[in-house]
Amino acid sequence: MTTDNRWRILVDPGKCIGSGVCAGTAPGHFTLDGGYSVPIADEVDPDEAVVNAAESCPMEAILVRETGSDTVIAPEL
Helix, strand or coil, rough: CCCCCCCEEEECCCCCCCCHHHHHHCCCCCCEEEEEEEEECCCCCCCHHHHHHHHHHHCCCEEEEEECCCCCCCCCC
């Protein structure tokens, strides 16, 4: 998956249960704070690990969008 745009990572705090799957899958992009997932940076360069984390989230709390177009990258809808 390649694109010239950066990606915006959003975590819905109302859905996140703090399973830590995202932090384990993409530790360079997610951390747990107060028992819940937070992105380390709001915008990142494209990285398959971010997609894998969003796709692996058991609550589908992670949304990844292209910053320029707002196209959803992950999870697949």
